[in-house]
Amino acid sequence: MDSDVQSSSDESSPPSSAAPSTRRSTSKPLSFTFLGTGGSSALPLISCVTKPEEACPSCFDTVFDPDSKNIRGNTGGVLRVPQDDGTEATILIDCGKTFREAALKWFVKKGLRRIDACLLTHLHADAIDGLDDLRAWTFKSVIEKTIPIYCTRTTYDAIASGFPYMINKKAASGGGALPNFDWHIMPEDQDWQICGVTVTPLPFHHGCYFDRVPPRPLICSAFLIDSSILYASDLSYIPEAEWDRLATYISLPSQNGLFPSSSLSRSRAARPLPRLQAAILDIGGGLTSTPTSHIGLPHTIAIARRLGALRTYLTDFSHGETHQTWLEWCERFGRGECSDRARLEGRAAQKRVVSAWRSWTEGELPPTRARVGPPPQADNPFALIPDPPSGSTFIDDHSEGFIRQAFEAVEEWAGGVLPGRWVRPACDGMTIEWDRWSEGSSGLEWCEERVRDDEYDR
Structure with a gap:
């Protein structure tokens, strides 16, 4: 399957046709780590923690416990796909307003560094407003030269309108660092083959x-x-x-x-x-x-x-x-x-x-x-x-x-x-992981549980 692709270093020419990344994966487990599980305002709310005597129970708990599970960033996460060469491809799902602080905490704790691809669910701020922080990965190729971004045409057009410099660097102003992206505009009715996973x-x-x-x-x-x-x-x-x-x-x-x-x-x-x-x-x-x-x-x-x-x-x-x-x-x-x-x-x-x-x-x-x-x-x-x-x-x-x-x-x-x-x-x-569905001949594997997590299965 082909997709439209355009690099953020290009001029504003029409996207050309190119295939997405398709590194094959092994039979090792895939995993997903939640970088955020809170809404667009994240948790705690400023209105609660600045008046703790009237704070809701979840926000009040965070005032006294810096490791509280009630501290929640914008929804998003990291999918890790094992590769045949023994490495893992890292796929970011959404990059919202709280992405930077989540990455500072969980990338370090989970041993993450590269971002091999980024999937965007939609055009709201809690899904896309952290994209500018990805320059920490691509500026002067400090971690990687570019990050492939996968999204629908609607989301791409919204980013092009609100953050034109992410699409075309000639739209930038000043002399600051810019992220470097390869944009893949994907259809909504076909599978996306990315880093060895469907x-x-x-x-x-x-x-x-x-x-x-x-x-x-x-x-x-x-x-x-x-x-x-x-x-x-x-x-x-x-x-x-x-x-x-x-x-x-x-x-x-x-x-x-x-x-x-x-x-x-x-x-x-x-x-x-x-x-x-x-x-x-x-x-x-x-x-x-x-x-x-x-x-x-x-x-x-x-x-x-x-x-x-x-x-x-x-x-x-x-x-x-x-x-x-x-x-x-x-x-x-x-x-x-x-x-x-x-x-x-x-x-x-x-x-x-x-x-x-x-x-x-x-x-x-x-x-x-x-x-x-x-x-x-x-x-x-x-x-x-x-x-x-x-x-x-x-x-x-x-x-x-x-x-x-x-x-x-x-x-x-x-x-x-x-x-x-x-x-x-x-x-x-929290990280969940699962084994790929076996292709054995018995057909019994269709209903077997292959998923586990590091929070409730300890």
């Missing part, structure tokens, strides 16, 4: 433009990596056409929860599609959703169910609840807990037939029945619910109220309670 771009919606009626969607590319990991950091809606496309790369469950690829009648000569190892999904909408930009927890869990992902990592956190509170909810969700209301329904809830997943229309929001505020008091029927099970981490009243509200929000949107799923909050610096 990246499938998926044009998901991330809100919309307001320049016309009806509004047109703003596209943010999600990336299916190696048909194993789905990275979708900024998301408001997945069009049905993209679900159909995903179904040609990975095995998706039917609404009764069965995987078509698991059929015993399938010919042994027909290689089944692999099951998605992990989904990295937006949680920026909190417990509800912001239909103009981000999904929230109910939509996120619904998407994870429809993907049939073995693991789901949450990213793009806003301030408010702490990492520990999110982790407590995820663990209790995975153990099969449910909301106060679901417990009161008792056997009726158990007999209800619940689909494994549901679809929805763009802009459709969860119901608003979920309570807001502290946990129920003694005169409230919900107070009949027992305390959290033994073994749970200590959670204060505020966090317990949030956790119960989260259960209600997910259950109401999904239509009922399902057995637990593996969901965890990601944090900056």
